[in-house]
Amino acid sequence: MKIFRKLRLHELLYNKKDKRLAAAIKIMVGSKPLNLSLYKLATKHSSAAEEIKHGIKASNERLEFLGDAVLGAVVAEHLFIKFPYRDEGFLTETRSRIVNRESLNQVGQKIGLSNIVESDLSGKGFYSHKSIYGDTLEALVGAVYLDRGYDFCKKFVLTKIIIPHFDIENIISTTTNFKSKIIEWSQKENKEVEFSLKSVTGSQRFKEFTIELKIEQEVYTEGKGPTKKKAEQEAAKNACEKLNLAL
């Protein structure tokens, strides 16, 4: 079987659809599949899965479970090495900002999973399946892991998912609680700091809040955002920068 795979003889058995999937996987993963059936399963959403035994569907959900775990381990090591002086609370928080439904879904769409996912969402609201590409991305990680082993999969996750699609520095800067940094500073320096709402603009659905940060009753910085909290963070971040506070 191994020599069969090595000589790529299995590719002779591919039908047209298989060839298309194998080509897409090659682009996404960086290497041709050894065991294509894993990738077929990874791209099969439960809505398109047939029952193989009473009550058991061959969908990508089991691979998603596996891929989620492998992705978690790869990202954990990446952050562990990248931030040797940050504590486990920071590492946990930063990882959860990378590995979450929303961001994985976006990456899944960006790398083109919508072209290869098999699903049958007819009659179902889009929103009941809005994480379909994120789920499929996790399943793909599970398939790559089983197909090529941990080290290959780690390289795939880092070079094709994490590094090109996540700006970790930016993620961190939004993780840092700037507001509490500023309050800490004000207490140490014995200064009066105040956050006040300057304006709310935009429509009912897309509001923009503007917050002024005052130090000793004088406007020092301003911040804008879709929520009051985010605008406060932004104002506080600007103040931290202006005050040269280490982050």
Added chain:
Amino acid sequence: MKIFRKLRLHELLYNKKDKRLAAAIKIMVGSKPLNLSLYKLATKHSSAAEEIKHGIKASNERLEFLGDAVLGAVVAEHLFIKFPYRDEGFLTETRSRIVNRESLNQVGQKIGLSNIVESDLSGKGFYSHKSIYGDTLEALVGAVYLDRGYDFCKKFVLTKIIIPHFDIENIISTTTNFKSKIIEWSQKENKEVEFSLKSVTGSQRFKEFTIELKIEQEVYTEGKGPTKKKAEQEAAKNACEKLNLAL
């Protein structure tokens, strides 16, 4: 450095304490450490850690974060392969019953981590550190991963932690919700089923509840446990067996 390690020249630099730790790790992990400093860090509880920079302590908490992730991936794959026909809900639930503070803490104690953990719990209640061995076990997994790579670490986790210390069949049987099985059966068969508390014995801290399961007002089975819920499960499990209900 590699050849230095290969010839085990680094062991010449071990002091007495290092030698003792290396010997303990060899027994636990199945192989001598290559980079002992990883294991020194893994066995350093935060209560015994010195500050290396302002606010930064060199304790095992970062390795615990990494080890938790690697352990999660290894157990995920193990269950994925062991149960090819079970869905991801079952896999997730079963994994969380294996990888949890309580069970890891017990295993940590069993493999002898209490002999090598460095901690300073003086003046602190035992209960504030009751997961110390489970946390250290996770940190040890993180250290083995960094020291020897994923495949070695996976073998370590499976052969030294999971297979000898977890009875997965038993874990699954307690995962099954026997009470709902019985209630389902009673509705189908149109029988009256009742759970009633027969007695509570034991001290304030260690109670034992006894629950009777009655079918058509007659005692059919009994169950005991440290909580009412567990005693009910036990009584229901016994009834499922007596009724030959498929689980």
